[in-house]
Amino acid sequence: MKTRPFGKHPFNCSEIGFGAWAIGGSWGAQDDATSLAALHRALDLGCNFIDTAAGYGNGRSEKLIAETLRARAAAGKVGKVFVATKTPPDAGIWPPSPYCIADERYSEKYLRENIATRLANLGADKLDLLQLHTWTRAWNRNPTPFKVLRRLQKEGLVGLVGISTPEHDQNGVIDLMRGGWVDSVQVIYNIFEQEPAAELLDVAKECGVGVIVRVAFDEGVLTGKFTADTKFPVDDFRANYFAGDRLARAVVRADKIKKDLVGTGYTMPQAALKFVLSHPAVTTVIPGIRNPAQAEANCAVSDLPAMPPALLAKLHHHNWRRAFWYAGK
Numbered sequence: 001m002k003t004r005p006f007g008k009h010p011f012n013c014s015e016i017g018f019g020a021w022a023i024g025g026s027w028g029a030q031d032d033a034t035s036l037a038a039l040h041r042a043l044d045l046g047c048n049f050i051d052t053a054a055g056y057g058n059g060r061s062e063k064l065i066a067e068t069l070r071a072r073a074a075a076g077k078v079g080k081v082f083v084a085t086k087t088p089p090d091a092g093i094w095p096p097s098p099y100c101i102a103d104e105r106y107s108e109k110y111l112r113e114n115i116a117t118r119l120a121n122l123g124a125d126k127l128d129l130l131q132l133h134t135w136t137r138a139w140n141r142n143p144t145p146f147k148v149l150r151r152l153q154k155e156g157l158v159g160l161v162g163i164s165t166p167e168h169d170q171n172g173v174i175d176l177m178r179g180g181w182v183d184s185v186q187v188i189y190n191i192f193e194q195e196p197a198a199e200l201l202d203v204a205k206e207c208g209v210g211v212i213v214r215v216a217f218d219e220g221v222l223t224g225k226f227t228a229d230t231k232f233p234v235d236d237f238r239a240n241y242f243a244g245d246r247l248a249r250a251v252v253r254a255d256k257i258k259k260d261l262v263g264t265g266y267t268m269p270q271a272a273l274k275f276v277l278s279h280p281a282v283t284t285v286i287p288g289i290r291n292p293a294q295a296e297a298n299c300a301v302s303d304l305p306a307m308p309p310a311l312l313a314k315l316h317h318h319n320w321r322r323a324f325w326y327a328g329k
């Protein structure tokens with residue numbers, strides 16, 4: 001497993017991190033024994049970065065991570081594992097609208113209480129990285145929640161401070177990076193969603209901000225394993241994510257990528273991860289992992305040869321601007 005510097009911060013982060021949403025819930029049936037085995041397997045393979053959140057099973061994901069780290073400490077496995085968690089905004093619409101007030105959605109009282117719960121669930125006295133789970137650029141000119149988080153950092157409750165982009169306006173975090181408010185950004189960047197390559201990733205590099213890439217498989221379709229007839233259980237959020245004709249359209253596009261990979265030696269999941277890692281601003285990619293086989297397949301990608309420029313150039317053509325006009329949906 002190769003590592004990369006976490007922006008300008010003193011931590012060498014594994015290229016493949018562990019996305020811990022599905023082990024918390026919302027992805028259909030998931031048993032804790034399999035989740036624990038997946039975590040151990042990934043960490044045994046050199047993964048040293050885990051991304052979780054308050055909302056992943058209302059603490060279930062965080063508690064599984066804590067259990068894993070306790071077991072490893074008891075077994076004498078002492079390598080540092082960096083755990084990033086997230087605080088969601090206080091009750092209200094998601095993502096926050098331009099009319100939401102920052103001090104109402106992320107008040108100091110709320111942040112302190114929420115972070116106390118994150119610490120308790122993770123069994124820690126300091127969070128390695130606390131990310132705000134979403135944002136609106138309406139708050140950029142006076143980002144009071146980050147003023148609070150910088151105070152909590154000085155108090156020693158939080159190590160690094162970060163932001164996870166709102167899906168509809170990822171570039172809304174650029175001013176936060178330029179203003180020195182965040183140590184890391186978590187961003188959607190994959191073969192379908194290449195817009196961060198326009199500016200966001202370069203700004204992160206210029207500012208020494210760590211870049212955590214989420215949803216590298218576009219919730220699974222970029223693994224190439226779905227067909228237009230794939231059905232998701234009702235308790236799997238993908239039944240909604242891929243609602244309407246979205247799955248059929250995504251599968252047509254994924255199949256075109258598959259054709260471009262013939263003879264390259266890459267499987268679809270490998271190409272999806274290697275594509276992300278080919279951008280020099282990226283620190284780590286955090287595929288969702290829910291069993292030991294996925295831990296093995298995904299962790300192995302770090303050591304594969306770098307993606308050749310000619311293949312990268314081909315994959316640039318698969319950027320999918322799911323925007324206002326139906327044809328681009």
Ligand SMILES: NC(=O)c1ccc[n+]([C@@H]2O[C@H](COP(=O)([O-])OP(=O)(O)OC[C@H]3O[C@@H](n4cnc5c(N)ncnc54)[C@H](OP(=O)(O)O)[C@@H]3O)[C@@H](O)[C@H]2O)c1
Nearest residue numbers: 019020021164214215216217218219220223287288294297
């Ligand atoms: N707003 C936010 O901040 C936000 C939002 C979304 C995600 N995230 C973070 O980003 C992480 C990654 O995103 P994600 O989990 O939503 O989606 P993803 O990484 O695009 O897809 C993950 C899913 O793909 C399947 N999979 C994983 N490895 C595979 C492999 N090698 N071959 C075939 N299938 C494989 C698994 O589901 P199946 O086995 O069921 O197919 C897995 O749950 C999350 O876990 C979370 O930590 C953050």
